[in-house]
Amino acid sequence: MSEPVMRRIPWGLTIAAGLALVLLLSLGIWQVQRLQWKEDLIARAEAAASADPRPLAQGAPVPFERVSLTCPATAGRRSVELQSIHDGTPGVRLITACVGYILDLGFVAETISARPRLDGPLIVTAVAREAHAPGPMALPPRDGRFYARDNEAIGAALDVPAVHRDLTLYAETRAVDGFEALQPTPPPAAFSNNHLGYAMTWFGLAIALVAFYLVLLRRKLTS
Structure with missing residues (x-):
């Protein structure tokens, strides 16, 4: 690249865009990791919910x-x-x-x-x-x-x-016989799993940032 072209590159904007790109990609990767963690948590919760109960005397329980x-x-x-x-x-x-x-x-x-x-x-x-x-x-x-x-x-x-x-x-079962007003009602194991959507959002913003930077760079070099 010739020296005049090198001088015309907006280095401040380039550095700022590079840092922003790293941040957006990091957030996207983090959400992918969170997605894997959440899917594993849901799988373990579903497996625990379908398993037969074990005596508590055998050891401390784990969630679900x-x-x-x-x-x-x-x-x-x-x-x-x-x-x-x-x-x-x-x-x-x-x-x-x-x-x-x-x-x-x-x-x-x-x-x-x-x-x-x-x-x-x-x-x-x-x-x-x-x-x-x-x-x-x-x-x-x-x-x-x-x-x-x-x-x-x-x-x-x-x-x-x-x-x-x-x-x-x-x-899950009534502990006191004869007191029908007592309703054993465990809360449902409800999970929100929006991490894939969040990851796509961050990666999409990263792509948009690169496209925006290239447009600005092309205008700068051709003006």
Whole structure:
């Protein structure tokens, strides 16, 4: 390339375009990696959901795993309530501690004032879900009722060891016979998987950036 042409190349724009291109490609590659991770997570969740439950006594569960467990009879077993809505009906989730884990027994409608006795042994099949910290706008507990699923606070209230507060066990079967108002309703394993679309967006912007730069460069060199 001749020296006059070299002088006419917009080096500032070229460097800026090169840095932007590297950033866009990096974001696209990152989304491809996230896509692979999410697809693996979905596959593991589906496999765990279709597997037979295993006894919790065999070891700590992993997220989405189904387990069977027996909570020994305990006089004055404590529980807390979490404000919730199920199928458009307001109510509470009844939550207790079982063999060192947080156990969500299910939903009770707001119109039901009675609560089941939890002193006896509780025999349930449950599914493990990973707990996430509540958002900054979450309301604090009041009068013994929680308004956000804060496993740290719930675990502390129920004396659940900190090492197990990162999981919640959601009952799939009714733990208390004769209390039909208690509905064991584990949340669905719902995943959003938009990473392919995000990756295509970043790669598309990278292509558009290269095309835009080449047009500007051609105009600069021919003017």
